[in-house]
Amino acid sequence: MKLQDVANLIGGELIGDGDIEVTGIGKIESAKPSEVTFISNPLYEKFFSGTSAGAVIVSRRFISSQYERFDDRVVPLIKVEDPYLAFLELLDKFSPKTELQKVGIDETAVVCESAVISNEEVRIGAHAFIGAKVKIGKRVSILPNTVILTGAEIGDDVLIYPNVTVYNGSMIGSRVIIHSGTVIGSDGFGQAKNPDGTFQKIPQKGIVVIEDDVEIGSNCSIDRATIGETIIRKGVKLDNMIQIAHNVEIGENTVIASQSGIAGSTKIGKNCMIGGKVGIVGHISICDGVILTAATNVSKSITKPGLYSGYRAQPQMNELKQEAIIRRLLKNK
Amino acid sequence: MKLQDVANLIGGELIGDGDIEVTGIGKIESAKPSEVTFISNPLYEKFFSGTSAGAVIVSRRFISSQYERFDDRVVPLIKVEDPYLAFLELLDKFSPKTELQKVGIDETAVVCESAVISNEEVRIGAHAFIGAKVKIGKRVSILPNTVILTGAEIGDDVLIYPNVTVYNGSMIGSRVIIHSGTVIGSDGFGQAKNPDGTFQKIPQKGIVVIEDDVEIGSNCSIDRATIGETIIRKGVKLDNMIQIAHNVEIGENTVIASQSGIAGSTKIGKNCMIGGKVGIVGHISICDGVILTAATNVSKSITKPGLYSGYRAQPQMNELKQEAIIRRLLKNK
Amino acid sequence: MKLQDVANLIGGELIGDGDIEVTGIGKIESAKPSEVTFISNPLYEKFFSGTSAGAVIVSRRFISSQYERFDDRVVPLIKVEDPYLAFLELLDKFSPKTELQKVGIDETAVVCESAVISNEEVRIGAHAFIGAKVKIGKRVSILPNTVILTGAEIGDDVLIYPNVTVYNGSMIGSRVIIHSGTVIGSDGFGQAKNPDGTFQKIPQKGIVVIEDDVEIGSNCSIDRATIGETIIRKGVKLDNMIQIAHNVEIGENTVIASQSGIAGSTKIGKNCMIGGKVGIVGHISICDGVILTAATNVSKSITKPGLYSGYRAQPQMNELKQEAIIRRLLKNK
Numbered sequence: 001m002k003l004q005d006v007a008n009l010i011g012g013e014l015i016g017d018g019d020i021e022v023t024g025i026g027k028i029e030s031a032k033p034s035e036v037t038f039i040s041n042p043l044y045e046k047f048f049s050g051t052s053a054g055a056v057i058v059s060r061r062f063i064s065s066q067y068e069r070f071d072d073r074v075v076p077l078i079k080v081e082d083p084y085l086a087f088l089e090l091l092d093k094f095s096p097k098t099e100l101q102k103v104g105i106d107e108t109a110v111v112c113e114s115a116v117i118s119n120e121e122v123r124i125g126a127h128a129f130i131g132a133k134v135k136i137g138k139r140v141s142i143l144p145n146t147v148i149l150t151g152a153e154i155g156d157d158v159l160i161y162p163n164v165t166v167y168n169g170s171m172i173g174s175r176v177i178i179h180s181g182t183v184i185g186s187d188g189f190g191q192a193k194n195p196d197g198t199f200q201k202i203p204q205k206g207i208v209v210i211e212d213d214v215e216i217g218s219n220c221s222i223d224r225a226t227i228g229e230t231i232i233r234k235g236v237k238l239d240n241m242i243q244i245a246h247n248v249e250i251g252e253n254t255v256i257a258s259q260s261g262i263a264g265s266t267k268i269g270k271n272c273m274i275g276g277k278v279g280i281v282g283h284i285s286i287c288d289g290v291i292l293t294a295a296t297n298v299s300k301s302i303t304k305p306g307l308y309s310g311y312r313a314q315p316q317m318n319e320l321k322q323e324a325i326i327r328r329l330l331k332n333k
Numbered sequence: 334m335k336l337q338d339v340a341n342l343i344g345g346e347l348i349g350d351g352d353i354e355v356t357g358i359g360k361i362e363s364a365k366p367s368e369v370t371f372i373s374n375p376l377y378e379k380f381f382s383g384t385s386a387g388a389v390i391v392s393r394r395f396i397s398s399q400y401e402r403f404d405d406r407v408v409p410l411i412k413v414e415d416p417y418l419a420f421l422e423l424l425d426k427f428s429p430k431t432e433l434q435k436v437g438i439d440e441t442a443v444v445c446e447s448a449v450i451s452n453e454e455v456r457i458g459a460h461a462f463i464g465a466k467v468k469i470g471k472r473v474s475i476l477p478n479t480v481i482l483t484g485a486e487i488g489d490d491v492l493i494y495p496n497v498t499v500y501n502g503s504m505i506g507s508r509v510i511i512h513s514g515t516v517i518g519s520d521g522f523g524q525a526k527n528p529d530g531t532f533q534k535i536p537q538k539g540i541v542v543i544e545d546d547v548e549i550g551s552n553c554s555i556d557r558a559t560i561g562e563t564i565i566r567k568g569v570k571l572d573n574m575i576q577i578a579h580n581v582e583i584g585e586n587t588v589i590a591s592q593s594g595i596a597g598s599t600k601i602g603k604n605c606m607i608g609g610k611v612g613i614v615g616h617i618s619i620c621d622g623v624i625l626t627a628a629t630n631v632s633k634s635i636t637k638p639g640l641y642s643g644y645r646a647q648p649q650m651n652e653l654k655q656e657a658i659i660r661r662l663l664k665n666k
Numbered sequence: 667m668k669l670q671d672v673a674n675l676i677g678g679e680l681i682g683d684g685d686i687e688v689t690g691i692g693k694i695e696s697a698k699p700s701e702v703t704f705i706s707n708p709l710y711e712k713f714f715s716g717t718s719a720g721a722v723i724v725s726r727r728f729i730s731s732q733y734e735r736f737d738d739r740v741v742p743l744i745k746v747e748d749p750y751l752a753f754l755e756l757l758d759k760f761s762p763k764t765e766l767q768k769v770g771i772d773e774t775a776v777v778c779e780s781a782v783i784s785n786e787e788v789r790i791g792a793h794a795f796i797g798a799k800v801k802i803g804k805r806v807s808i809l810p811n812t813v814i815l816t817g818a819e820i821g822d823d824v825l826i827y828p829n830v831t832v833y834n835g836s837m838i839g840s841r842v843i844i845h846s847g848t849v850i851g852s853d854g855f856g857q858a859k860n861p862d863g864t865f866q867k868i869p870q871k872g873i874v875v876i877e878d879d880v881e882i883g884s885n886c887s888i889d890r891a892t893i894g895e896t897i898i899r900k901g902v903k904l905d906n907m908i909q910i911a912h913n914v915e916i917g918e919n920t921v922i923a924s925q926s927g928i929a930g931s932t933k934i935g936k937n938c939m940i941g942g943k944v945g946i947v948g949h950i951s952i953c954d955g956v957i958l959t960a961a962t963n964v965s966k967s968i969t970k971p972g973l974y975s976g977y978r979a980q981p982q983m984n985e986l987k988q989e990a991i992i993r994r995l996l997k998n999k
Contacts, residue, residue: 025871027894088858088868091893095871098816098834100797108776108793110441110459110477126776127441127460127793127811129477129495131433144776144795144813145460145829147477147495147513150431161852162795162813162831163478165495165513165551168431177867179852180813180831181885186494186512186551189572189590192421197586197604198568201510201548202421205358205428215867218831218852218887219514219907221551221573221591227424228360235864239855240887240909241552241927243573243591243609253863257855258887258909259927259945261574261592261609263627271863276909276927277945277963279592279610279628294929295945295963295977297610297628311628311644311977312656323978325662329991443774443792443810460774460793462810462828464766478793480810480828480846483764496811498828498846498884501764519827519845519884522905522923525754530919530937531901534843534881535754538691538761552847554884554906554924560757561693574885576906576924576942594907594925594942596960612925612943612961630943630961644961644977645989658995 001093003055006036007078009093010086012057016076022054025087025094036094040084051075057083057090101125101141118156125162137174152185155212167224173212179240181219184208188223188230188246188264202226204246211235217242217258239276251288334426336388339369340411342426343419345390349409355387358420358427373417384408390416390423434458434474451489458495470507485518488545500557506545512573514552517541521556521563521579521597535559537579544568550575550591572609584621667759669721672702673744675759676752678723682742688720691753691760702760706750717741723749723756767791767807784822791828803840818851821878833890839878845906847885850874854889854896854912854930868892870912877901883908883924905942917954 004018026035028044031053038057039045048056048067055076058064064077080086101123105111109124112132117124122136125144130136134148137156142148146164155174160166164178167185178184190202206225210232216222217240223230225247232244235253243261244250250262251270260274263282268274272286275294280286284298289305292298298313310319334342337351359368361377364386371390372378381389381400388409391397397410413419434456438444442457445465450457455469458477463469467481470489475481479497488507493499497511500518511517523535539558543565549555550573556563558580565577568586576594577583583595584603593607596615601607605619608627613619617631622638625631631646643652667675670684692701694710697719704723705711714722714733721742724730730743746752767789771777775790778798783790788802791810796802800814803822808814812830821840826832830844833851844850856868872891876898882888883906890896891913898910901919909927910916916928917936926940929948934940938952941960946952950964955971958964964979976985 025893030894085858091869091871095869100815100834106776108441108774110439126795127478127774129459143815145478145496145793145811149433149476149495161833162815163496163811163829163849167494167513168433177853180833180849181514181552181847181887183496183513183551183573186573187510189550189570191548191570191588192418198546199570199586199588203424203428205424213864215857217855218849218889219552219574219847219885221514223551223573227358228363237855237857237865239911240849240852240889241574241885241907245572245591253865255857255865257929258911259592259925263590263609276929276947281609281627294947294965299627322659322662326659326988326992329988441774443772460811462792478811478829482766482809482828496829500827500846501766514847514885516829516846516884516906519906520843522883522903524881524903524921525751531879532903532919532921536757536761538757552885552907554847556884556906560691561696574907578905578924592925596923596942614942614960632960655992655995659992 003036003076003078006055006090010057010078010080010089012078012080012086013060014076014078016055016074020054020076023094025090026053028053028056036078036090038083038087040082040087048075057086059083101143106144112150131168143180149185161218167208169207169224171207171209173210173214173234175213176210177215179216179218179220182216183221184210184216185224186221188226190226190246206230206247208232214238220244233270245282257294336369336409336411339388339423343390343411343413343422345411345413345419346393347409347411349388349407353387353409356427358423359386361386361389369411369423371416371420373415373420381408390419392416434476439477445483464501482518494551500541502540502557504540504542506543506547506567508546509543510548512549512551512553515549516554517543517549518557519554521559523559523579539563539580541565547571553577566603578615590627669702669742669744672721672756676723676744676746676755678744678746678752679726680742680744682721682740686720686742689760691756692719694719694722702744702756704749704753706748706753714741723752725749767809772810778816797834815851827884833874835873835890837873837875839876839880839900841879842876843881845882845884845886848882849887850876850882851890852887854892856892856912872896872913874898880904886910899936911948923960 003020007014024035028037028047031037037053105124106126108126109128111130114132115134117136118138120138123141129147131150133151135153140158143162148166149168152170154172158176160178161180170185185208187204191199208230211234213235216238220242222244223246231249233252237255239258245264247265249267254272256274257276260278267285269288273291277295280298284301291307293309307316309316336353340347357368361370361380364370370386390411438457439459441459442461444463447465448467450469451471453471456474462480464483466484468486473491476495481499482501485503487505493511494513503518518541520537524532541563544567549571553575555577556579564582566585570588572591578597580598582600587605589607590609593611600618602621606624610628613631617634624640626642640649642649669686673680690701694703694713697703703719771790772792774792775794777796780798781800783802784804786804789807795813797816799817801819806824809828814832815834818836820838826844827846836851851874853870857865874896877900882904886908888910889912897915899918903921905924911930913931915933920938922940923942926944933951935954939957943961946964950967957973959975973982975982
């Protein structure tokens with residue numbers, strides 16, 4: 001693609017030779033002459049002097065004459081409002097989608113007779129298993145070795161990577177993405193103690209509901225409810241290795257980073273941002289708009305939006321004060 | 334089922350019309366007129382005024398006249414000693430078991446010739462793999478895409494969900510349940526440092542032993558011993574995403590919540606209750622009857638039963654005192 | 667094998683009857699008369715008095731007369747410089763390798779036509795899936811139900827256990843071991859917030875590069891880069907359930923214990939030792955030779971080698987001092 005075409009595509013102003021051909025994208029530190037790169041974070045401006053990129057997408061306020069180049073090449077610039085968003089647009093253009101699965105049902109897949117599968121562009125990979133009474137919508141891709149058990153329902157435009165397990169009765173909306181190793185609908189951890197110290201399994205008869213536009217990373221576990229539903233609301237985004245226990249509800253557009261865990265029956269509000277390695281105990285509620293920093297542990301309900309952190313969660317301001325006091329005590333001794 | 338039959342089934346006293354038909358169970362907040370619900374935790378009594386349930390199982394001390402109904406319906410009650418246990422009994426009656434796997438060996442499963450499989454009601458799902466010299470007992474269900482490697486032995490009445498991996502030589506007792514994504518018998522993390530900074534793998538030649546009546550959640554990893562055995566004793570219950578390192582022993586009837594990890598060669602006693610996200614270092618022992626609250630880290634052996642907690646575990650009373658002192662310091666500044 | 671042969675094999679000095687036959691190895695607490703054991707850690711010397719082992723490998727400084735035996739048997743000793751290393755040598759002799767997979771491509775495996783697979787002793791198990799344009803080197807073993815997606819490349823002498831997923835484009839070196847349930851190349855967690863609170867997926871177009879001699883435990887997730895590469899350098903050893911986010915780089919010969927997580931774009935140096943349950947935030951760097959104790963959380967770059975620990979990482983000396991001060995405060999109240 002010619003640089004002028006790139007500039008047009010992202011609505012930018014080209015400063016330099018529009019006839020230069022570029023064929024891909026790269027990071028500013030490592031981009032080749034045939035690649036376009038970008039500077040969004042000012043911390044990366046220092047790389048401008050040495051980049052080999054064929055062109056750099058920059059913000060309108062960027063002034064290249066402030067940076068002395070290591071060579072005397074005049075690097076073409078494309079000025080835009082938001083270089084990162086412009087770059088994301090290009091990302092899709094330059095990286096054609098890899099076809100991971102052909103349209104149709106692979107001959108090695110096992111599809112039970114009573115399953116109802118849309119005939120509109122569905123892809124079911126090698127050694128996949130589709131159980132009895134499963135329903136699968138339009139343009140769904142199920143990659144190799146994924147297992148969908150009895151009676152689960154999957155909406156339209158869903159992408160499920162290999163080696164995923166969806167237990168019986170799970171309800172999955174449309175435009176959902178589930179990465180490999182994730183388990184949807186395993187039994188909640190319910191064990192009733194007998195007088196002799198042994199435990200008796202409490203049957204887990206509920207289901208998991210995953211609403212539209214949810215993305216779930218790899219190696220997550222989302223347990224089915226004891227009765228009723230474990231619910232992941234519309235637009236929730238989960239990173240890898242996240243534990244969602246039985247009867248939990250995660251509110252719309254909440255994002256949770258890797259290795260966090262939410263214990264049973266807890267309700268998380270909308271638009272929360274939960275960092276990595278966060279732990280939240282069972283049977284509490286977190287209101288809308290709460291931000292929990294990485295490694296925070298929450299043992300009581302949170303009723304006011306805001307930023308919380310700490311080994312025992314508290315408003316972050318308190319926690320940092322407390323840390324400072326301890327550090328001062330340490331110096332005085 | 335008529336309400337009178339429900340009452341008889343759970344040994345309860347019916348107050349109300351015994352001819353009302355119910356067809357299922359529900360939570361007090363959301364049960365329909367055709368469903369029975371229960372109140373066990375007094376916190377949920379507030380929902381009595383508005384529930385649409387066809388009947389409510391309550392404790393003998395419950396007095397409905399204390400709760401003004403939002404409508405003038407007289408809600409039938411079934412009084413029992415323990416409403417939760419009564420409810421659990423009903424749970425199984427009203428939720429017929431979903432058949433996840435037919436009796437027999439699916440034609441797409443691969444079973445090595447030297448495997449010995451009981452002919453009494455065994456179920457082996459699509460694309461399962463049963464390695465050489467594997468032994469499988471009576472009424473075992475192995476769901477699709479699960480892999481059992483060479484020489485592993487599985488007792489009677491075991492249920493293994495899809496996409497589980499059981500490594501070679503693992504010994505699994507009877508009435509064990511293993512959820513999807515779990516790995517039994519992967520190599521322990523043994524690496525000997527060479528003088529040049531590289532590491533040499535220490536061969537892991539031991540096995541994993543899982544005794545009777547153990548349940549293991551989804552996406553757990555239980556590593557094989559270097560030599561000898563990693564042992565999960567009778568009646569242990571593990572939640573999801575639990576890491577059990579090589580040569581660990583977990584005592585009878587100990588329960589461990591999600592995302593906890595036990596490092597190598599540590600021995601945990603009987604009847605312990607270990608919360609979620611707990612970390613226990615290697616080569617120590619925890620005596621019988623220890624309770625560790627969520628997110629506790631243990632770096633020394635514990636020799637007295639009781640409740641421990643904290644970023645560095647200590648008796649919980651100490652930890653809470655310490656927190657209070659710090660909070661007071663904070664206020665004074 | 668005769669004891670004299672065992673002694674010769676490990677270059678040791680035999681004290682006792684060289685004609686005794688041994689057939690295996692065992693731990694000092696539980697070894698049988700037909701087994702050889704060892705004492706490396708002095709803490710285990712106390713077991714000498716009661717061991718039933720046929721012989722004990724000990725260090726040259728070990729003096730058996732210091733230990734009164736419970737019976738009057740004279741236990742043969744084999745004295746060596748390093749009993750543990752000597753024992754590891756024996757470990758391989760006495761435990762013949764279990765054949766987990768036959769040479770060749772199982773007839774139930776699906777191998778796409780454009781895949782290029784070495785014809786030198788490659789093993790591909792039942793129900794494995796090898797995608798289009800995948801390249802697989804010499805003496806590679808891919809166990810049952812593992813999935814390798816389009817265009818991934820795998821070097822020589824690689825061992826991949828069952829139920830692993832390798833996403834498209836991943837580059838895996840030689841002599842790499844990957845345990846079950848692990849996912850290589852799932853999408854990085856990139857979500858751009860829209861003005862209405864919903865999130866838009868940032869396409870993850872980079873790859874994962876795993877260099878030579880890396881071992882990865884079970885149920886790990888290593889995400890692909892947004893652009894460029896997530897890199898696991900030569901000789902890195904990862905335990906189970908480790909999260910490596912997009913664009914992370916782990917330096918040569920660094921070892922990481924179970925349940926640790928490294929957030930996006932962070933760079934870890936060479937020869938670091940990272941304990942279990944460690945969390946490291948994104949966009950920072952940890953220099954070479956850093957040791958992080960278990961459960962440490964790191965939120966700022968570390969620029970000096972050494973030992974760090976704490977809920978918020980600091981040089982361990984500081985953290986322990988701080989703990990002591992708090993404990994003293996507690997006593998005074």
